[in-house]
Amino acid sequence: MGKTFAEKILAEKAGLKDAVPGQxxxxxxxxxxxxxxAAAIIGKISDEIEKYGIVDKTLPVIVLDHVIPAADEKTASxxxxxxxxxxxxxxxxxFDAGTGVCHQIVLEKGFAVPGSLILGSDSHTCSYGAVNxxxxxxxxxxxxxxLLTGETWLKVPSSIKINLKGKLNNRxxxxxxxxxxxxxxxxxxxxxxxxxxxxxxxxxxxxxxFTIANMGVEAGAKNAVFxxxxxxxxxxxxxxxxxxxxxWADSDAVYHSERTYDVSKIPPMIACPHNVDNVKPVxxxxxxxxxxxxxxxxxxxxxxxxxxxxEILKGKKVSPNVRLLILPASKTVFENCxxxxxxxxxxxxxxxxxxxxxxxxxxxxxxxxxxxxxCLSTSNRNFKGRMGCKESEIYLASxxxxxVSAIHGKITDPRxxxx
Amino acid sequence: MRIWKYGDNINTDQLFPxxxxxxxxxxxxxxxxxxxDLDPSFAGNVKKDDIIIAGKNFGxxxxxxxxxxxxxxxxxxxxxxxxxxxxxxxSAINQGLVLIECQDAVKAYSEGDKIExxxxxxxxxxxxxxxxxPTLPKEILAIRDADGLxxxxxxxxxxxxxxxxxxxxxxxxxxE
Numbered sequence: 001m002g003k004t005f006a007e008k009i010l011a012e013k014a015g016l017k018d019a020v021p022g023q024x025x026x027x028x029x030x031x032x033x034x035x036x037x038a039a040a041i042i043g044k045i046s047d048e049i050e051k052y053g054i055v056d057k058t059l060p061v062i063v064l065d066h067v068i069p070a071a072d073e074k075t076a077s078x079x080x081x082x083x084x085x086x087x088x089x090x091x092x093x094x095f096d097a098g099t100g101v102c103h104q105i106v107l108e109k110g111f112a113v114p115g116s117l118i119l120g121s122d123s124h125t126c127s128y129g130a131v132n133x134x135x136x137x138x139x140x141x142x143x144x145x146x147l148l149t150g151e152t153w154l155k156v157p158s159s160i161k162i163n164l165k166g167k168l169n170n171r172x173x174x175x176x177x178x179x180x181x182x183x184x185x186x187x188x189x190x191x192x193x194x195x196x197x198x199x200x201x202x203x204x205x206x207x208x209x210f211t212i213a214n215m216g217v218e219a220g221a222k223n224a225v226f227x228x229x230x231x232x233x234x235x236x237x238x239x240x241x242x243x244x245x246x247x248w249a250d251s252d253a254v255y256h257s258e259r260t261y262d263v264s265k266i267p268p269m270i271a272c273p274h275n276v277d278n279v280k281p282v283x284x285x286x287x288x289x290x291x292x293x294x295x296x297x298x299x300x301x302x303x304x305x306x307x308x309x310x311e312i313l314k315g316k317k318v319s320p321n322v323r324l325l326i327l328p329a330s331k332t333v334f335e336n337c338x339x340x341x342x343x344x345x346x347x348x349x350x351x352x353x354x355x356x357x358x359x360x361x362x363x364x365x366x367x368x369x370x371x372x373x374x375c376l377s378t379s380n381r382n383f384k385g386r387m388g389c390k391e392s393e394i395y396l397a398s399x400x401x402x403x404v405s406a407i408h409g410k411i412t413d414p415r416x417x418x419x
Numbered sequence: 420m421r422i423w424k425y426g427d428n429i430n431t432d433q434l435f436p437x438x439x440x441x442x443x444x445x446x447x448x449x450x451x452x453x454x455x456d457l458d459p460s461f462a463g464n465v466k467k468d469d470i471i472i473a474g475k476n477f478g479x480x481x482x483x484x485x486x487x488x489x490x491x492x493x494x495x496x497x498x499x500x501x502x503x504x505x506x507x508x509x510s511a512i513n514q515g516l517v518l519i520e521c522q523d524a525v526k527a528y529s530e531g532d533k534i535e536x537x538x539x540x541x542x543x544x545x546x547x548x549x550x551x552x553p554t555l556p557k558e559i560l561a562i563r564d565a566d567g568l569x570x571x572x573x574x575x576x577x578x579x580x581x582x583x584x585x586x587x588x589x590x591x592x593x594x595e
Contacts, residue, residue, distance in 0.1 A: 024556055037483075039446045052576055083498060123482040123506055139484040139510035145463050145572040153559070187428055188476035192505050220476060220504055275428055362437035362481075368434045383432040383480060385456040390436075 002250025004159040005225055006194035009134045009247045011156075013117045015342055021158040021256075031093075031111050032059050034119030035102045035358075036066040039078035041084050042122060044144045054089055055150035061093040062086060063105045063228050068097035068357040073364040100330025100356045103127045103298040107210060108330055113236070113244040114228045119146065124298060124380065126216045127327050129225030130209035131232055134194075136223045157194040157222045157250070158256035162200040166264035171414040173308070174208035175300055175378065175398035178215045179269040181261065185278025191220035193256060196249055200263075201226060207302040214299050218276040268414055270376075271396035274384040282401055283412045289321070292375040293406040295399050296327030296354070297361050300378035306337050310345040311402040312414070318350035319409030325367050325381040327354045349407075363388025376402050376411060420468045420496070422534060423461065425583035427474035431507070433457035434478065443485060446492035453489040467494030470534055474523055476493065478507025484514065491516040497536055498542065501525045512559060513568040519543065521552040 003011075007019050014025035034041055038060075042049065047232045054060070062082060070076035086094040095105050101125055106112050112128035118135040119125065121143040128135035138152070144150050162181065163211065182189070195216050197209075204212070216224025226232070228246035236244070268282040295301075295309045306328060318324045326346050327333040334356060337343045347353060354360070360367030361379045368388035369375055375387055375394050382394035397405075400414035433456045435449065443449050461581035471490070477500040478486065486573035487510045488496065498518040511518045516578075517538055524543045528534070532546035541554045554560065 024558060035440050043444070048573065050577065053461055072442070078441060121482055125482075137482040137506050139487070139506065139513055141480055141484060141513040141568050142509070145513075145568050147575065148572060150582065184484065188502060188504070191476065191502060217506075222505055275430075362440065364438055364441065368438075381432070381480065383430045383435050387435075388438045390456045418460050 001253035001254060004194065004253040004255065005196050005247055005249045006013060006134065006157050006159050006223070008249070009115065009117065010154060012247070013315055019156045023156045024153050025156060026151055027117060028151050029146065030116040031061050031106070031118045031120045033102055033106055033122065033125055034062050034074065034143055035062060035122060036064055036078055036082070037121050037140055038062050038085070039081045041140045041144045042081070043132055044141065045148060052148055054147055056149060057091055058093065059091065059150060060091060060147060061106060061111050062091065063095040063099065063102035065101050065356070066098040066358045066362070067364045068355060068359070071359070073272060075171055076267050097357070098331055098355055100332065101298040101301065101358055103214065104301070105331070106330035107131065110238060110239055110241040113241055114232065114246040115244055119152065123217050124214050126221060126223050127210050127214040127298065129213040129216065130206055131236065132226060132228045132248070134223050134225065139218065157192055159194040159196055159253070160190055161196050161198060161255045161258040163258070163260040164197060164201065164263050165260055166200060166262045166265070168203060169265050171400045172266055172268055173398045173400065174204055174211040176266050176269045177261070177263055178190070178212045179271055179279050179396065180266050182215065182219045182271070183269065185219055185259070187218060187277040187406070188220045190216065193221055195219070195221045195224040197224070197226050201229060202231060204231070205304065206232060208303070209305050211299055215276070218380060253364070268398060268401050270411065271382055271403065273382055273393040273395065275378070276382060276396065282397065285395070285411050286413060287372065288411040290376045290395070290405060290410060291322060291373045292358055292367065292369060293322055293324045293402050294327060294367060294375060294377040294379060295324070295402050296329065297358070297379040299330030299331055299380045300399050301327055301356070302333055303336050305378065305399040306333070306342050306346065310342040310398045312400060312403040313349035313351070313407065314345050316324040316349055316407050318406045321409045322406050324406045325354055325360060326351045327360065328356050330356050344413050360387060362386065373408055376405050376409050378402050420470065421464070421466065423458070423465070423469060423471045424528070425457065425471065425473040428476045428479055429457060429473055431478060431480035431483055431486055435483060435489060437483070440483050440485065446488065449485045449489040450493060453486070453493065461565050465493050465495065466574070468496045469494070470496050471498040472500070472528055472534070473498065474525065475502050476504050481502035482506045482510070487511050487514045487516050497538070499524055499534070512555070512563045513551065515563050515567040517563070519552050521550055524550045524552070
């Protein structure tokens with residue numbers, strides 16, 4: 001009987017011959033991701049760190065991104081505390097405010113590699129399945145414990161196999177695919193499960209796969225993962241990653257369930273308030289007025305995402321009734337887009353370019369909504385109050401849909417090219 | 420003892436708004452905002468031993484631990500739901516908060532029913548009806564019952580130093 005990705009990788013990471021769904025195993029993660037919450041995490045165990053030290057100084061990856069540049073004295077003090085901690089313990093894997101959103105940094109700097117196990121004190125840690133890592137979110141307390149011990153327990157999950165067949169249509173992207181899937185299976189449709197993607201995957205770049213894996217948690221998934229193929233290999237070569245051991249499911253692996261989607265039949269999709277699984281074709285909410293648009297974030301803030309937006313906005317102006325915020329996922333993405341003219345096009349169209357952080361996405365700062373306002377965003381969550389105001393509404397869509405809608409000031413299908 | 424009843428897909432932004440995530444960390448800071456965007460009457464009226472009963476996928480969304488830490492620190496006896504999101508479930512073990520996954524008990528509950536819990540035996544009485552729910556594996560219960568993961572980790576470190584092992588697996592490598 002064949003094994004799934006999750007069964008194989010967790011057995012290997014636990015030093016066991018086999019692991020079966022439901023089994024509890026002790027594992028040593030290859031990396032532990034923390035962001036601004038590192039301040040609270042180290043605060044919980046300051047005495048223990050003095051006494052026992054950090055178990056492995058290469059284990060933690062710390063990225064300041066959630067409230068950057070600091071919004072107030074409290075967040076500034078948190079950042080200061082983290083910088084002092086990093087210096088004191090001589091931690092190498094530290095990325096200060098402005099480097100990028102933590103998940104993009106873990107990808108870009110080569111911490112996430114095929115066959116690696118990464119745990120992070122952030123729910124979107126599941127993103128690294130894009131490059132065949134097993135990665136999942138944990139809370140601050142568990143991150144604190146892992147800093148001391150290097151270990152934790154995981155329950156081996158059941159797996160769901162998702163086959164993506166056919167070719168995407170013009171102006172339809174990975175975001176529309178994952179929104180369709182979440183709309184179909186629901187926000188608890190993959191609870192506790194490992195989601196494996198199979199099928200016609202060549203058309204999805206690593207960036208696209210990241211968009212899909214990033215939103216796995218919005219269906220409750222423990223992790224969401226792609227196989228290593230020439231697309232992955234080429235990406236890893238480009239960022240200078242050489243050593244890795246891919247893991248993939250056997251063809252006769254046993255799944256909890258299996259689904260097939262014909263991606264050629266997927267139109268531009270949109271998640272309507274206030275749940276990510278409230279998904280409809282964009283055409284069904286056509287004309288809904290919007291006051292803010294956000295293109296970017298860890299979900300859709302890479303070069304291709306911003307280039308698609310620029311292609312649509314070139315020579316046009318954002319509606320006077322809309323603020324368009326651009327949030328590149330990292331400084332590297334920003335610089336690449338600066339060099340190739342993307343940023344200039346977006347700026348000329350009237351966009352506000354934000355630093356690479358998480359601020360507006362979680363309502364921390366930089367783009368908080370007012371009561372009665374509506375935001376169309378490429379981010380991953382539209383929960384009530386998510387952008388800082390519970391009397392506002394958030395819709396989620398692809399960069400193409402958001403860019404076209406920003407011009408019109410209302411939700412618009414990106415396949416309608418005429419203004 | 421009061422019972423607070425909520426619906427499906429109660430997410431972490433409703434339980435504790437994201438805008439406070441980086442400014443509130445202690446129980447005292449968390450309490451006034453607990454369930455703020457779900458039920459503004461909760462924070463001011465919740466008492467020790469109260470129970471929360473909810474539908475499917477309770478706690479979905481962020482990995483922020485303030486909802487769990489907050490519910491534990493105000494003395495909520497248990498959250499009973501049809502199902503829980505995994506990070507929330509795991510976080511509850513880490514904070515020593517009791518979560519009970521029991522669809523039948525949630526379905527059987529109607530306003531005014533009394534609820535009695537026997538957590539060790541995995542038993543729950545709703546009004547006149549009795550239900551059982553699966554208990555956690557003993558290794559995991561040990562973490563919850565040590566009053567949470569950090570207390571558990573401290574005990575283990577004190578006893579074993581850096582040679583550490585939770586449960587099955589990894590025997591060979593920890594013996595290096």
